[in-house]
Amino acid sequence: MSQAVIAVNNLNKTVPTAAGDLIILDDVNLEVEKGEAVAIVGSSGSGKTTLLGILAGLDSATSGSVRLMEAQLSDMDEEERAIARGKYTGFIFQSFQLLMSLTARENVMLPAELRGDEQAESQALELLEKVGLDSRLNHYPNQLSGGEQQRVAIARAFASRPEIMFADEPTGNLDTKTGSLVTELLFDLNREFGTTLVLVTHDAGLASRCDRTISIASGRVVL
């Protein structure tokens, strides 16, 4: 029996425009195995971010099927997809996406609080210690450097105990040195928690750290 945590069959995504339907993804088929680290690469406008969004249940496909763990995302509405996201996924973004009005600790507590988990705070403290920010618990994002903000974002992503971690250009906003440190942290935690990793990147170095690379060009998977 397949160990695939993500299975995509005949996935298509089109958007209507004034000039007719624009094809973003064209008949994409792929599988990601449990514990695997996969990099999605491609030029700007190739459709890689859209693919990541659909795999993570942030967006819906026009046709085709997408399975995420036991969740058949392509048959779900937004309410059900949100529950699936909360249950299976974590996210790391290029622009960190921290809530500026909450402290580092409160940002990391968010996923557990949304689930109604009473252990939200102790879990957040543990994770912030793992990313080396136990001394900056009560700092607001604008009081942290870019690298520190991304570490808070990583801690928050792992706070939901995800099966699959999605990352969109996680080092894109960081300098080379900080980017390397963040990459190390991401892969270390990925190993520690046994998480499957799917990331989109332009960074060849980062892509080479992954087990497999999927290239996208003009909405199609290039073999």
Added chain:
Amino acid sequence: MNWRLVSRLAWRDLRSGEIALLIVALMVAVGTVTSISLFVDRLKQALILESATFLAADRQISGSREIPREFLDQARLMDLETAETLVFPSMVFSGDRNQLVSVKAVDSFYPLRGELIAGDQPFQRGFVAQTVPQPGFVWLDARLFPSLGVQIGDEVEVGLATLKVSKVLVSEPDRGGSFFDLGPRLLMNVLDVPATEVVQPGSRLSYRLLLKGDEADLEQLKENLELKPNYRWVSVKESSPRIGSALDRAESFLLLGGLLAVLLAGVAVALSANRYARRHMDHVGVLKTLGATPKQIWVGFLNILLFVGLISVLLGLFFGVSLHILIVELLASLIPVELPAPGARPLVLGAITGLICALSFAMPAFIHLRNISPMRVLRRDLDISPASRLLSYGAAILGSLTLLVWYTESLFLTFWSLLGIVSVLVFFGLVAVVLLRGTGIAGMQAKSGWRLALAGLQRRKNENIAQMLIFGLAIMLLLVLVLIRTSLIAEWEAQVPKDAPNHFLMNINANEVESIGQLIRTRASKANEIYPMIRGRVNQVNEVEAKEWQKNLERPYEGVRISSERNLTWLERLPENNEIVSGEWWNPQSTESLVSLEEEYANDLGLSLGDRIVFDIGGKLVETKVASIRRLEWESMSPNFFIIFSPASLSDFSATYMTSFFLEKEDKRFLNDILSQHPTTTVIEIDALIEQVQKIVGQVTQAVELVMFLVLFSGCLVLLASIQASRDTRIAELALVRALGGTKKLIGGSLFVEFLLLGTMAGVVAVVGAEMTVALLQAQIFDLSFNLHPWLWLLGPVAGGLIITLVGYFGSRGLLDAPPMNVLRGA
């Protein structure tokens, strides 16, 4: 989202100032409505109380027959205060002198409202009397002392009773009403009436039961009593058309003022809620990626809104109460009446307004958040679907309608106001597009600072059109208020001029007309024509008995009574302040027997052009035909007649004559000269009545000015809110300009020009809108004629440019002072 997370997010937003604008806008909505409502409510109560003094009570039941005991018992059972009066004309004798007076007999509870002013010497200032005349005593009008040749302590004869003069009657609260209430007054105790023996079958008597108490109880009593057809229920509006008309207009205006303030506040709430929601789109995107469902987002932000709403309502109520106290304190010396304590209604009104504003103006922006795509965390250009925008406008319109109908309690006023606003918005949109295109063409030749400003206007074209609509609407509402206020006050002042006739002279014999005319012309001013007058009643209409005719009407006893005896006159020319609304005025030489009727009188009695009416004048029947229907200006204070005959109709009857003239207070002794030379004439003094009308107009004017001030205040806040709404876009633009080497001076200058142009253009469209709306309001509500206001075409753009530049520059000052790095980070 659990409550802890919601309260944390709300509290942090509050602390960071993110939510401050929304709170201020809601607070202003609640505060403005509360303060207007508190002040207007108290002023209205005061006006009603003040007006109630015209009746000396809250209500009266009047009739020509004795008031049944059953009425009195029922009123007392409902805990209403009561007093009884009886008015009748009678001759008073003192030695060889006599005078026709209007006797008013009162019980010890009189008056229930207002004050009875008495004095110890004629023609001197009096004092508030604590009692009415005791049995055996009378109080006389100052003028009766010289005409009867009596002094305090002398005796006079009323019918068969001899009564002692104990005081001078300076004024009584309910001296308004019909002419026969207004003769030189003799006030006596009702217990002395039987001894006079003047009350006989056929006497002309006016019995009144005065009532005072809770409004609901009074209305209940009205329902319980079987008044028709012998007794009449009288409230202040019915008792005096002049006061009724003034109060109605005041009410319309104050309601309109309140309504404008609410609309402005609603716009401010919507703007700041949209800004708040827009700034939280990314938050929602992140929360959704973390597993928050649309329902959780919806409930979470609804709770935040309720939290914000609660704080705003509490602050707004406090603000409203404080503002209203400040206004009352500031104007204490200008408000001549004592304001009654406020009720809870204005506070409830303010709180519910806050809730409705939050739900209809702010909620849609929050509902939108539910629909934010989680993909926004990856692609920030994703916005909201158009369908949910439709919902938000729908909710705002529904909320506005609810508030409008609730405040105005008039679908008519709501309809016309909305029609005005919608037409103006459509029109504004078109004009704004044209004006913005103009700036695009001008921008090609303009120099750097100007070009930047013009480019700014072009770049945010949609946003600027929307802002021009908002600014234009706010300025338009203010201009409408200024225009309506000016027209209203000008009309009032014109209708109750300071030298309006304030005395009527009646019972002039035909042989006295010339000499009296001469006397009045030399000693008084604003003398009117001398009108013939004769008493008569309608006997038949179109060959149907008058009483039968009234019974057959749709609402037989709602208006005037057809068979009541009335003052009739005959004239060659249409009098001043009369306007023919249908039919034609007769040729003076016409030999036909014609009659002209007052519009409301004709409507109430179902009479129309061509109807044949038979009048009973002193037992002689006169047949006439209705030739015209007239509209009267009741505020004019001139002699007004319901029924005017053509000269040919009454040429065979001998009549007495009447006229009116203006007399200064210090010239009152002239009345004695007239009465000594023409002792059979009767003088009716209505100067006190006019003074009271002018006092009410004065109070209403002040209330109107206050409402305008409050609307202006909330209008400025809307401007600030809309500038704040575009703040984020401006930060991004300034960052770009500064990155490209733009100096602070250049940016400051371009902002100045941009706001100046925006304000001026908004001013132009506001003037057009104001003229349109005012034309509609004047025609439909205030019954005024349409005219253009050239000065407005200068004032609108100048005021628009000035206000928006000042407020805009003030609102953007922080952006200019911020360090470039902060600007780049969007902090």
